[in-house]
Amino acid sequence: MIVLKSEAEIGLMKEAGKVLIECFARLEDFIRPGVSTLEIADLVDETMEEMGAINAEKGYGGFPGAACVSVNEVLVHGIPSSKKILHDGDIVSVDLVARKNGYHADACRTYPVGIVKEEHLRLIKETQECFEIAYRMLRPGVRLGDVCHAIEEHALACGYSVPREYTGHGIGRAMHEDPYIPNYGRPGTGPVLREGMTLAIEPMVMEGKNSLRVLPDGWTAVTRDHKYAAHYENTVAITSTGAEILTRQEGEGS
Numbered sequence: 679m680i681v682l683k684s685e686a687e688i689g690l691m692k693e694a695g696k697v698l699i700e701c702f703a704r705l706e707d708f709i710r711p712g713v714s715t716l717e718i719a720d721l722v723d724e725t726m727e728e729m730g731a732i733n734a735e736k737g738y739g740g741f742p743g744a745a746c747v748s749v750n751e752v753l754v755h756g757i758p759s760s761k762k763i764l765h766d767g768d769i770v771s772v773d774l775v776a777r778k779n780g781y782h783a784d785a786c787r788t789y790p791v792g793i794v795k796e797e798h799l800r801l802i803k804e805t806q807e808c809f810e811i812a813y814r815m816l817r818p819g820v821r822l823g824d825v826c827h828a829i830e831e832h833a834l835a836c837g838y839s840v841p842r843e844y845t846g847h848g849i850g851r852a853m854h855e856d857p858y859i860p861n862y863g864r865p866g867t868g869p870v871l872r873e874g875m876t877l878a879i880e881p882m883v884m885e886g887k888n889s890l891r892v893l894p895d896g897w898t899a900v901t902r903d904h905k906y907a908a909h910y911e912n913t914v915a916i917t918s919t920g921a922e923i924l925t926r927q928e929g930e931g932s
């Protein structure tokens with residue numbers, strides 16, 4: 679069941695979104711060669727606490743970390759570690775969920791570390807572009823399958839692939855609500871968007887084949903061909919005429 683949110687509830691989700699905006703602003707300055715993925719998670723955890731939010735990812739479903747920090751061939755759910763040091767040329771995605779006043783916001787950014795190869799910068803850019811394409815389609819009356827299809831279409835046109843195993847989702851009082859929002863879809867299918875829906879749209883894109891495996895830690899999802907992967911996510915609210923992004927500053931992005 680898709681839960682529609684009132685304007686007041688969306689206002690509360692925006693408060694959670696502001697926490698993520700601040701986390702990403704701090705990470706922008708912080709991420710560089712020599713930093714460990716644990717230090718990234720610690721910075722996020724401290725920022726959320728300072729801003730009166732709950733770090734909803736910490737321990738979620740038994741996840742052994744304070745943030746999902748995924749480097750290079752890790753698509754999602756990288757476990758922060760003091761041993762995992764970032765090097766020049768890496769790309770790192772940081773996927774965060776904050777809860778404030780009982781409502782969640784979920785977002786992810788992929789950062790280049792130091793000097794990164796052109797091909798990987800392109801992956802980061804086009805992964806975000808998948809989101810922008812989806813975002814521009816959002817308005818009441820649109821079928822979700824059309825949006826999901828457009829994400830995959832752009833990724834494939836770039837020569838990339840998208841995963842079958844991991845999807846975006848509705849979000850609100852719960853971190854994961856209906857509907858599922860895959861990064862692929864059949865046009866003309868799926869739920870019809872309505873004002874008050876709040877959705878985490880999260881293109882995950884791989885340079886190579888969409889074949890993944892989960893490491894023995896039970897979480898870390900890596901590409902089998904070791905090619906790089908990127909992830910870009912925002913929480914959005916469907917409005918009467920379009921959609922509003924709750925997890926980034928106006929003017930940021932497209």
Ligand code: MG
Nearest residue numbers: 773774784785
């Ligand atoms: Mg997320």
